[in-house]
Amino acid sequence: MREHLIAAPLPTIRRIPRYLNVLEDFAAEQISFVSATDIANKLGLKPIQVRKDMAFTGIVGKPKVGYKTDELIETIKSFLGWDSATDAFLIGAGALGTALLGYRGFAERGLQIVAAFDIDPKKIGTRIHGKEVFPISKMAELAKRMQVHIGVLTVPAESASQCAHALMDAGITGIWNFSPAELDVPESMTVQREDLSAGLAVLSVRMSEKKQGIV
Amino acid sequence: MREHLIAAPLPTIRRIPRYLNVLEDFAAEQISFVSATDIANKLGLKPIQVRKDMAFTGIVGKPKVGYKTDELIETIKSFLGWDSATDAFLIGAGALGTALLGYRGFAERGLQIVAAFDIDPKKIGTRIHGKEVFPISKMAELAKRMQVHIGVLTVPAESASQCAHALMDAGITGIWNFSPAELDVPESMTVQREDLSAGLAVLSVRMSEKKQGIV
DNA sequence: TAGATTGTTAATCGATTAACAATC
DNA sequence: TAGATTGTTAATCGATTAACAATC
Known part of the structure; x- marks a missing residue:
């Protein structure tokens, strides 16, 4: 059994x-x-x-x-939950955000980024890899209308907590956080840190352990 | 004590x-x-x-x-080991590679990407965020001359194992692997997987557990 | 001084690994 | 059938947490 x-x-x-x-x-x-x-x-x-x-x-x-x-x-x-596509927003259309908007691998992993958000007026209204860039002020309305519950956060550390707040207000319940910032959000939200620093730390320490023969 | x-x-x-x-x-x-x-x-x-x-x-x-x-x-x-800068190569100057080449946060974490490598002839010879793009065939020579031991791998899954081999031949001992591929390298090398799929899986499962109240 | 915080040793918890009966 | 592989229960291993003496 x-x-x-x-x-x-x-x-x-x-x-x-x-x-x-x-x-x-x-x-x-x-x-x-x-x-x-x-x-x-x-x-x-x-x-x-x-x-x-x-x-x-x-x-x-x-x-x-x-x-x-x-x-x-x-x-x-x-x-x-990768058997059906889940829609997501991307916040922060900088270098990393642009790379993720263009990444084709998400589709086969059930993630569909349907729109991007940024504060930069020069980016707003443009399209990146086919996805329109909106001002953050439009997020709540669009999230409600499009039934989006996931946000991919690719903003600099300084803007992260402010954006997390906007995501919360928009009814987003899951954040995939690519910024190094610590987000202070309620228990009801799920935050997944994608922390490059952690990976780099492991690589650094492992290499120096190997060199010193500590292992 | x-x-x-x-x-x-x-x-x-x-x-x-x-x-x-x-x-x-x-x-x-x-x-x-x-x-x-x-x-x-x-x-x-x-x-x-x-x-x-x-x-x-x-x-x-x-x-x-x-x-x-x-x-x-x-x-x-x-x-x-972040108190002094360590030089690194980046292999695969696509969307993600370009984003990492432009990321300023590495400098304060002891990582200095000094050159990029690609197979695309149109990219070779250009500069991305100030870093020159070389053909992969030049890697061994440059690694030796510049004393580089770390490779940041941002190529598609299909090319990953081939590139890992080139890195090994170039005397690189540490690979920061952003591709989803499994690299088959000797024990002497250190590989750090930076796997977006793993993070997305955790986010997906956590959200559905929360929704179903499994915790 | 009294109280707070460190560093260490012990207890608990959770993940990995081993052992093995069930079975195709 | 015999052998290989599954699924489960038990043992081991490693990380987290608790307890507490030392100390500024």
Whole structure:
């Protein structure tokens, strides 16, 4: 009997998109069944970890055979909510914001950026990668009309908390925060920090540990 | 007696840049001593966790007083290797690569991108945010001459493993990988994945858990 | 001084890994 | 069938949190 579905640990959630990547490679090679071992080998992980992670998605495999590739892909997409597109706003049409507006990978991960917002009058009214740039004052109205609940925040640290407030007022409940600022928002909102500094810190420390042979 | 310095846990390393951010705010306000509680409050963390993390940097505080702000900033920067600039190459001058080439925040985090590389003949020879774009074939020679050991990889998934190979041949030992591809490199190299999909997955799952009241 | 805060040791919590029966 | 792989329960490992003596 399968255990009742419980909230997945954060490290599990972060690994699941990697499973999806390799599964799509397997599917492209017409491999219709994959085992936890097959997946683990591609990612340098241990089969037992893959098996445990898979259990959280609700997939049921076949002993000796593994998981049906297509079914596992669909189960994972549904688990992540990537099986249907979710609309999002982008706030801050600077260099990083522009890059994200042009990134085609979001579409296959269920995220559709439908409009951009900025304070710069020169940007307002223009289109970036086909998406119109609006003034922040229009956000609440548009969010309501377009039923948008996610904001991708790509503004400088100085403007971040002010923009977070505007997002809250617009009824946005999820913020993907690319700014290094700490956002002070109510419990009801979900904030996901995408902090380049953290990644750079890990790279820096790992390299110097390796050089010094601490490991 | 202070415990002998041991390799810091990964979650600790990822939090340390956040401490640096708030410390710089405190320093800007001329606050010369800060306690673990002061820092924790700004970040929504627990003081004991901040205190434990700080121990890994080697800082020594004063009971009742806390840590000397300036000294803590310097200790953290030195711990992260951010006290002196490290040169890096960027590979893949597309939208994301261009954004990173223009990002001014790296300088204060010890990273100096000194050149870009691409396969597109139209980009080669041009300058992006002041940095010249070279063909990948020039990388080994330039890495040797400029003593560069870090590569920021911003190419599409399809080219990633090929570029990783070129980086290895050029003597690069650390890769900051912004592509979703899995890189197969020798143990001696350090790879830091900067995976947008993982962050998006966490945001997606957290939001749907909140909506369904699973927590 | 009394109170607050550090640094360390111990307890708890959560994630990873191991072991193994069930099964296709 | 025999062997391989799943799903579950137990053991281990590592990070977080608690407790508390030392101390400015």
